[in-house]
Every structure is written in C-alpha cells, then in structure tokens.
Amino acid sequence: MSASDVMRAVRITRHGGPEVLELTEVAVPAPQEGEVLVRVGAVALNNTDLWTREGAYGRPEDPGALSGWRGPIDFPRIQGADVAGRVVAVGAGAPEDLVGRRVVVDPAIYDTEGPDANPVGLMGSERDGGYAEYVTAPVKRAHDVTESPLTDEQLATLPTAYGTALGMIERGRLHKGDTALVSGASGGVGIALVQLARARGARVLAISSGTKIDAVREAGAHDVIDRAGDITEQLRAAAPEGIDVALDVVAGDLVGEGLPLLREGGRWVVAGALGGHGVAFDVRRLYLHNAQVIGSSMHTPTHFGLLMDLARRAEVQPVIAASFALEQAAQAQEELSRRGHVGKIVLRP
Structure with missing residues (x-):
C-alpha cells in the first residue's frame, strides 16, 4: 500500500445537524509504532455519534457548552467508534502475523495502562474512527475474533453498546x-x-x-x-x-x-x-x-476482554436493524435519531 493511496471517509468539520457529515477522500492513515491498519468491514452507529456531531455533551464548568464526549473536538474528525474488519498492515513493533486477521477494535482511549483503566476518550471523537474504508488502532486494542461465527455487521455492534452494557453489569x-x-x-x-x-x-x-x-x-x-x-x-x-x-x-x-x-x-x-x-x-x-x-461510562479493558470471549463463542446474537452504505451516513444518523428501530444500525464501507 503506497503513501499516495486515498480512501473514502465521512467526517465533520464543525458541530451541527446531519448536513455537517461530508463524504470526502483523504489519505489512508499510516499505522504508527504499535498500531495496526484495519480495513473496515462494518461500523456501527451509536447515540454518541449524534451527540458528538451536535456537540451535545456540555462541560463540567459549562453544561450548555458545545462539546464532544470529553471536551472540544479536534476538527476535521472522522466519526465512528465501532469497527469490525481485517488487519491489512502493521506499524513498527506490532506483530506481523496479525495481517489478515479479523478484529474488533476497542474504541476506548484509557487513562492508564492497567486492566481496570477508565475510558477518557473515544475513537470517532478523540481520534479518527471508522466512517471510512480504513482506520488505525493501537495493536493492544485490536482483538482477534477470526474464529467468531458472527458477521462483521454483528461484530461491529459490540464495542460501544455491548461494552457499555457489560460495564454496567460488571460495575453493578x-x-x-x-x-x-x-x-x-x-x-x-x-x-x-x-x-x-x-x-x-x-x-x-x-x-x-x-x-x-x-x-x-x-x-x-x-x-x-x-x-x-x-x-x-x-x-x-x-x-x-x-x-x-x-x-x-x-x-x-x-x-x-x-x-x-x-x-x-x-x-x-x-x-x-x-x-x-x-x-x-x-x-x-x-x-x-x-x-x-x-x-458507568463504557467499559474497562478487562470488561472488553470478557465481551470478546462472548463474541468468539457467539454467546450473544446482536440484532441488526438496518444497514447503509458509507455515503448514506447522514441518512443512517437520521434513522438512528428517530428511534423507530430495534437493534443496531450499521454502515458498510
């Protein structure tokens, strides 16, 4: 893969309604040291996509402020926290044998290295996400699920929704x-x-x-x-x-x-x-x-590991409500905001 390679991506350059989602062509990101490059098979939508786009999170000192999940968003930003796909390249220090493996990416950016770390950032918010053909992720956040009988669409529904749910169940x-x-x-x-x-x-x-x-x-x-x-x-x-x-x-x-x-x-x-x-x-x-x-906010690395064990054994069967093409991201988010569906909405880059 050459440095001149471009990919399609949907990104936001400001807060606003679905109209701020723009389909564009950008360079395929290069995996940095300790990172992998994932070809996105499916990316699931979450309420956090809507609220990040709208800047609806507020800040501790100003609840009415336009803000992303954990503070100001660094625009332009490619949205999308929930990615399932295949590793196509690795950066320095990441194991070569991951290439070709099917992975689910843990979208959390944690405050420490430990197993019980707290999420303080999120892919698609504090770093670029999966509304794109490719996305990079730290190798330790790419969980090998090659053996799972679940589809890419089903696997993509897991990180935020099921991660948040399992975090609640564990903390409770x-x-x-x-x-x-x-x-x-x-x-x-x-x-x-x-x-x-x-x-x-x-x-x-x-x-x-x-x-x-x-x-x-x-x-x-x-x-x-x-x-x-x-x-x-x-x-x-x-x-x-x-x-x-x-x-x-x-x-x-x-x-x-x-x-x-x-x-x-x-x-x-x-x-x-x-x-x-x-x-x-x-x-x-x-x-x-x-x-x-x-x-309870999202999950810890330990919780996410438990979730991936469930995914490999297909002990949960995620429900897909609807599937959209990448260029239909705005339409997909509007569908999500109407709350007429049951289950998860996914994009297929």
Whole structure:
C-alpha cells in the first residue's frame, strides 16, 4: 500500500445537524509504532455519534457548552467508534502475523495502562474512527475474533453498546439469579443489556413501549413493563421481592421512582440520560437500605476482554436493524435519531 493511496471517509468539520457529515477522500492513515491498519468491514452507529456531531455533551464548568464526549473536538474528525474488519498492515513493533486477521477494535482511549483503566476518550471523537474504508488502532486494542461465527455487521455492534452494557453489569455486580431492571430496553445498549443479563442467568424485567415490546421479549426479557402505563405499579407486580440491580440508560424521573423498589443492598447503575439529566430522589431510600447509585461510562479493558470471549463463542446474537452504505451516513444518523428501530444500525464501507 503506497503513501499516495486515498480512501473514502465521512467526517465533520464543525458541530451541527446531519448536513455537517461530508463524504470526502483523504489519505489512508499510516499505522504508527504499535498500531495496526484495519480495513473496515462494518461500523456501527451509536447515540454518541449524534451527540458528538451536535456537540451535545456540555462541560463540567459549562453544561450548555458545545462539546464532544470529553471536551472540544479536534476538527476535521472522522466519526465512528465501532469497527469490525481485517488487519491489512502493521506499524513498527506490532506483530506481523496479525495481517489478515479479523478484529474488533476497542474504541476506548484509557487513562492508564492497567486492566481496570477508565475510558477518557473515544475513537470517532478523540481520534479518527471508522466512517471510512480504513482506520488505525493501537495493536493492544485490536482483538482477534477470526474464529467468531458472527458477521462483521454483528461484530461491529459490540464495542460501544455491548461494552457499555457489560460495564454496567460488571460495575453493578449482577449475579446469576438476581432480578435486573433494564430501562430503554429497545435501544442499542438496552437490547445488549437484556441479552447479556439473560446470558448471565438473571431474571430480566425490561421497560419498553408500543411496537417494540415483542422485540424486547424476543431478546430475552422475562417481563416487559409498558412505559405508557404506571411503571412503579407494574414493577411492584412483576417483582414483589424487589430489584437487585437496575441497569438504567434513561435516568430522569425513573431514578426517584425506582430507588424505593431496590432490595436491601441493591444497586442502581446509570449510563445515560435519555429521560433527562436532572434527577431528584429521596436520599433516605439510599442510606437506610445500603443501596448504591453507580455511574458507568463504557467499559474497562478487562470488561472488553470478557465481551470478546462472548463474541468468539457467539454467546450473544446482536440484532441488526438496518444497514447503509458509507455515503448514506447522514441518512443512517437520521434513522438512528428517530428511534423507530430495534437493534443496531450499521454502515458498510
């Protein structure tokens, strides 16, 4: 591959609506020391793509500021955190035998080298991502999944949605036999939570609505709570003994309503704010019952390793809602923002 090689990529040069996504030709990136070059087989979309594009994350000192995931975005930026593909070249110090291997890239940029490191950056946000024909990644973030029976599209759905879900499940210490509550259950992380909690042997109660209820049940929920009804009442009926772990991507009013439903020592894990980021709850329900509210952002390297083990054995079956060509990235993001689908939307460069 020569230095003159160009590739198609979709990038943003500013914050805004879907119109800021531009299809362009750029040089194929060269893998630096300790990096691999991956030909992208599929890249999955996430809410973070929308929010990064819109600059919707705010900053600790200014919640209204236009900002990427962890601060200002360095434009131009190629979006896309979730990549499955094949290694086509390696940089200095990376093993040659990776060439030709099928990989899933861990999109997290971590704060330390350790197994329990925290993600402080994200591919597609703090470094270029997979809305392109090729992407580079650190060799230690490229996980060999050549033997997995899952397709590239299915594998691409795993990093952010399933990584976030597994991070929540691990941080919430969900055990076999526990009762788990999953909010926002038809979304990418929601379906992942339902599948992973079920695979772990938990009893899964999921909150969803309308036409999506059947799909959530199909993904493995034992009971589905209809968001249109009285959620608290339905939960009390479905789990009279209480909930061990809530896996919540909605937040908002649900936190205050739901905390009293936790069992003694229960955990409420929050990894999103689809229902609003202003939360009020009765703090007595927290300390009198030794409950915990746990924030969870993505996954650690250890969690991601567990996820890749599941992928190699196909212990989860990701649901693909729709597949688009690279040049349809704006259309794909609009489809994602409408939230009419169940499962994951992917691009095929």
